[in-house]
Amino acid sequence: MTTYDLVLSGGRVIDPETGLDAVRDVGVSGGQVREVSATPLAGVTVVDVRGLVVCPGFIDLHSHSADQAGHRLQALDGVTTVLELEAGSYPVAAAYRQAAAEGRPLNYGFATSWAVARMAVLAGVRPGGDIDDFMANIGRPEWQRPAPAAAVGRIVGMLERDLADGALGIGILVGYAPRIDPSEYLAVAALAARAGLPTYTHARELVELDATTPIDGAEEIVKAAAETGAHMHYCHVNSTSIQHVDRVLGLVERVRAEGARVTTEAYPYGAGMTGVGAAFLAPEILHRRGLTPHSLGLLGAEGRLADDAALREVRRRDPGAAVFVHLLDEHDPAQFAFIERALAFPDAAVATDAVPLLWRSGAADPTAWPLPEGVVSHPRTAGTYGRVLRVLVREKGLLSLAEAVRRCTLVPADVVGVPAMRRKGRVQPGCDADLTVFDPSTVADRATYESTILPSAGFAHVVVGGEFVVRDGELLPESLPGRPVTAL
Numbered sequence: 001m002t003t004y005d006l007v008l009s010g011g012r013v014i015d016p017e018t019g020l021d022a023v024r025d026v027g028v029s030g031g032q033v034r035e036v037s038a039t040p041l042a043g044v045t046v047v048d049v050r051g052l053v054v055c056p057g058f059i060d061l062h063s064h065s066a067d068q069a070g071h072r073l074q075a076l077d078g079v080t081t082v083l084e085l086e087a088g089s090y091p092v093a094a095a096y097r098q099a100a101a102e103g104r105p106l107n108y109g110f111a112t113s114w115a116v117a118r119m120a121v122l123a124g125v126r127p128g129g130d131i132d133d134f135m136a137n138i139g140r141p142e143w144q145r146p147a148p149a150a151a152v153g154r155i156v157g158m159l160e161r162d163l164a165d166g167a168l169g170i171g172i173l174v175g176y177a178p179r180i181d182p183s184e185y186l187a188v189a190a191l192a193a194r195a196g197l198p199t200y201t202h203a204r205e206l207v208e209l210d211a212t213t214p215i216d217g218a219e220e221i222v223k224a225a226a227e228t229g230a231h232m233h234y235c236h237v238n239s240t241s242i243q244h245v246d247r248v249l250g251l252v253e254r255v256r257a258e259g260a261r262v263t264t265e266a267y268p269y270g271a272g273m274t275g276v277g278a279a280f281l282a283p284e285i286l287h288r289r290g291l292t293p294h295s296l297g298l299l300g301a302e303g304r305l306a307d308d309a310a311l312r313e314v315r316r317r318d319p320g321a322a323v324f325v326h327l328l329d330e331h332d333p334a335q336f337a338f339i340e341r342a343l344a345f346p347d348a349a350v351a352t353d354a355v356p357l358l359w360r361s362g363a364a365d366p367t368a369w370p371l372p373e374g375v376v377s378h379p380r381t382a383g384t385y386g387r388v389l390r391v392l393v394r395e396k397g398l399l400s401l402a403e404a405v406r407r408c409t410l411v412p413a414d415v416v417g418v419p420a421m422r423r424k425g426r427v428q429p430g431c432d433a434d435l436t437v438f439d440p441s442t443v444a445d446r447a448t449y450e451s452t453i454l455p456s457a458g459f460a461h462v463v464v465g466g467e468f469v470v471r472d473g474e475l476l477p478e479s480l481p482g483r484p485v486t487a488l
């Protein structure tokens with residue numbers, strides 16, 4: 001009889017691709033699942049997981065929290081692969097190099113960044129492959145303007161080289177430069193179609209929010225899919241659609257029925273978060289979303305912004321400052337229903353939009369664990385998956401447990417679609433041993449808008465490439481088994 005490196009014994013194994021949902025032993029050796037067995041397996045290490053769910057590790061398509069500290073919070077929420085696809089990084093080689101040099105607890109990967117390439121061409125930014133490149137320049141008008149054809153050509157050329165370097169697709173933050181010519185968006189989508197890789201869009205304004213938008217943000221995405229054949233992924237359809245989510249999802253459903261490749265994701269919170277210098281937070285247009293400065297609260301500060309003058313001042317002084325944008329009231333069932341419909345939409349992925357941690361007291365030290373006092377974030381960074389399993393599965397019964405697991409694992413693996421992802425999101429022999437083990441009766445988010453980085457509860461073990469990152473509910477700070485995921 002084979003003796004495996006690790007056996008997870010007697011858990012309820014859920015494999016969303018084959019539909020397996022039964023008590024099994026899972027044998028792991030050499031970083032891969034080797035056997036899934038109805039009879040007991042032998043292992044050097046055997047962990048009794050009776051009464052717990054064993055499923056593929058969660059794959060987050062949308063995390064801006066790429067350092068060790070961010071990964072650790074996400075590990076405690078069941079995540080094993082952290083991807084920065086919406087903002088992306090430019091150049092991706094620098095982002096992969098930095099993660100490899102420092103080590104990461106979880107697997108990591110990056111799309112290239114249209115916004116940062118645009119900042120380089122139009123605003124002279126010298127990018128280093130970090131989210132800071134975008135946040136530091138978010139409010140500068142030079143990069144947000146329509147670009148002449150020659151500049152568009154240079155931007156597309158930069159993205160093309162990054163795709164050749166292994167980028168997982170193209171992140172398109174068009175909502176942060178909402179007046180650009182729609183032809184530029186189509187040119188970027190056409191590049192993605194040629195490369196056979198997805199795009200990840202933060203949509204520009206919906207017509208309901210800005211009648212003067214050059215094109216409706218949802219129409220633009222589905223049109224690009226239909227016209228170029230590119231796979232267009234619609235990021236956080238909850239927060240850019242708010243109360244118009246039914247119209248947007250109806251459009252997505254229609255073009256998908258016609259054969260276009262448009263996928264979606266959502267997160268289970270009513271508040272968004274972004275840099276306060278974002279174009280759509282300008283005081284003169286805030287009302288279009290039904291917001292006032294009082295709907296905005298700076299991360300790490302008490303209370304909300306008082307008035308237009310306060311908003312103008314902080315946008316001038318610190319445009320990259322993270323700000324809560326209270327879009328929908330989670331305590332109002334009618335408003336929370338918009339979020340539920342985005343999450344329950346057929347084949348929608350769960351994705352966090354995790355934000356970089358803010359270190360309020362002292363310099364950032366992403367290697368420190370436990371996180372010191374004064375570190376804050378949006379609760380979605382620490383709690384998205386626990387919250388989906390608690391609220392949507394256990395409390396509301398909106399998704400079955402197996403379906404929720406599928407939306408956290410197989411669905412995002414298939415959205416990314418590169419060969420390396422075909423070994424993730426599955427519990428089958430030959431697949432990567434990225435596994436999450438949780439108690440379905442207690443799994444829950446704990447992070448709130450007041451205590452923003454409380455780790456989720458109920459995740460017993462998180463295994464990445466066959467190595468524990470979380471064991472018996474405890475994070476192992478010395479464990480850095482994360483590997484790059486690229487398109488190469």
Ligand SMILES: [Zn+2]
Pocket residue numbers: 086202235236
């Ligand atoms: Zn976004």
